[in-house]
Amino acid sequence: MSSRDQFASKIGFILAAAGSAVGLGAIWKFPYMAGNHGGSVFIILFIAFLFFISLPVLIAEFMIGRRGQADAVTSFKQQAPGKPWYLVGYLGTIMASLILSFYSVVGGWILSYLIRAFTFRLKSGDSESFEQLFHTIIQNPWEAVFAQGMFLLITIGIVQAGIKSGIERASKWMMPTLFIFFLILVVRSLTLPGAMEGIRFMFVPDWNQLNWETVLLALGQAFFTLSVGVSVMITYASYLGENEQIGSASIHVALMNIFISILAGLVIFPAVFALGFQPDAGPGLAFVILPAVFEQMPLGSLFVILFFILLLFATLTSSISMLEILVSVVIGKRRTNRVRIAWIGGLLIFIVGIPSTLSFGIWSHIQIADKSIFDTVDFLTNGIGMPIGAFFISLFAGYYYKTAISKQELNTHPLFYYVWLVLIRFVTPVAIVIIFIQGIRNVL
Numbered sequence: 099m100s101s102r103d104q105f106a107s108k109i110g111f112i113l114a115a116a117g118s119a120v121g122l123g124a125i126w127k128f129p130y131m132a133g134n135h136g137g138s139v140f141i142i143l144f145i146a147f148l149f150f151i152s153l154p155v156l157i158a159e160f161m162i163g164r165r166g167q168a169d170a171v172t173s174f175k176q177q178a179p180g181k182p183w184y185l186v187g188y189l190g191t192i193m194a195s196l197i198l199s200f201y202s203v204v205g206g207w208i209l210s211y212l213i214r215a216f217t218f219r220l221k222s223g224d225s226e227s228f229e230q231l232f233h234t235i236i237q238n239p240w241e242a243v244f245a246q247g248m249f250l251l252i253t254i255g256i257v258q259a260g261i262k263s264g265i266e267r268a269s270k271w272m273m274p275t276l277f278i279f280f281l282i283l284v285v286r287s288l289t290l291p292g293a294m295e296g297i298r299f300m301f302v303p304d305w306n307q308l309n310w311e312t313v314l315l316a317l318g319q320a321f322f323t324l325s326v327g328v329s330v331m332i333t334y335a336s337y338l339g340e341n342e343q344i345g346s347a348s349i350h351v352a353l354m355n356i357f358i359s360i361l362a363g364l365v366i367f368p369a370v371f372a373l374g375f376q377p378d379a380g381p382g383l384a385f386v387i388l389p390a391v392f393e394q395m396p397l398g399s400l401f402v403i404l405f406f407i408l409l410l411f412a413t414l415t416s417s418i419s420m421l422e423i424l425v426s427v428v429i430g431k432r433r434t435n436r437v438r439i440a441w442i443g444g445l446l447i448f449i450v451g452i453p454s455t456l457s458f459g460i461w462s463h464i465q466i467a468d469k470s471i472f473d474t475v476d477f478l479t480n481g482i483g484m485p486i487g488a489f490f491i492s493l494f495a496g497y498y499y500k501t502a503i504s505k506q507e508l509n510t511h512p513l514f515y516y517v518w519l520v521l522i523r524f525v526t527p528v529a530i531v532i533i534f535i536q537g538i539r540n541v542l
């Protein structure tokens with residue numbers, strides 16, 4: 099496998115992995131979930147779950163991938179010959195492709211906003227007109243499907259170029275740009291009169307808001323946001339050389355993710371409160387409230403465009419990781435050409451995603467157990483597939499690996515290693531089972 103592409107630098111790998119992690123989850127989903135579920139309480143749970151449940155799985159995925167030096171399926175096959183562990187790789191590949199099928203719907207909305215912005219058709223002043231615009235975009239079947247296709251085309255374009263010249267290069271400039279521009283947006287939002295109310299909402303806990311639903315959603319968010327459980331991080335780590343430190347890389351990825359999630363909150367909530375809006379606007383928070391908020395400020399239109407460009411970058415660095423797992427698994431099996439697989443895979447994902455797109459408009463009447471098609475695919479992947487995948491990955495790294503192996507792979511301070519071992523053996527799998535059962539009960 100010496101001809102396999104590799105990340106050229108450690109920072110390239112960290113940025114690509116952080117790029118996969120930081121995406122719609124941190125910037126779009128995190129603020130509206132926090133806004134709908136008690137603000138600070140959700141945020142505290144989310145951070146605790148991210149460090150104690152999701153991060154250990156991320157470390158496990160990095161170990162499995164780096165040790166395997168092959169795609170998600172082959173990595174398991176080589177390390178557990180003749181055993182069914184490789185099914186975890188297949189499960190992850192299917193789940194990641196399904197996630198991309200609905201992720202690209204939202205990616206398409208972002209493109210629609212940007213196209214309108216660049217053709218001077220975005221300015222509309224208040225939240226009501228933005229709400230109307232948002233609905234026009236998501237309900238129009240032609241526009242939404244076209245935009246989704248365009249988003250996937252860009253994703254395919256990057257993935258077909260390979261690891262070094264596609265994924266690493268894109269992440270290396272997109273991620274730092276994201277950080278810098280986000281800081282500018284935070285300053286803009288925090289200097290508004292009345293911004294303190296938003297800070298209070300984010301950081302002063304109101305424990306009355308604590309309930310099972312918030313716990314479940316915070317855990318789901320902790321998995322989704324680190325891209326764990328679907329072997330995407332196994333895939334990325336398989337392009338990593340032997341000398342890299344997995345522990346520090348994974349902590350960097352987790353910290354960057356929390357940092358961007360909090361920054362996204364700090365852009366949105368102070369502005370929302372300062373301008374007299376409500377924090378519980380749901381999925382429209384970033385698409386409806388935020389542009390309306392920005393429009394009321396000097397240079398507002400510019401900030402709206404800036405925000406959506408950033409959101410597009412973050413979404414693309416995540417979507418490429420989802421396509422990459424599929425491409426690498428097929429290359430591993432058939433040894434065919436990367437470009438062709440990227441195109442065929444992307445096209446299939448596009449077709450599978452069309453019903454999710456239409457479920458906001460002409461197919462909104464189709465409901466599966468009270469959920470739209472989009473929400474059903476989201477639930478199947480984030481609510482079921484990811485926890486199952488994370489569960490088996492934690493068993494593989496915690497029990498199947500001999501401790502000598504995991505110790506050598508992690509290659510770090512013994513205290514850090516033992517903390518990880520306890521978490522991956524006892525805390526992660528047990529927490530997943532408890533929360534999974536509660537989650538299923540909640541739905542049924």
Ligand code: PFF
Nearest residue numbers: 119121122123322323325330
């Ligand atoms: N972590 C991404 C986000 O928060 O937007 C979503 C994601 C990417 C989930 C890749 C799963 C995945 F395999």
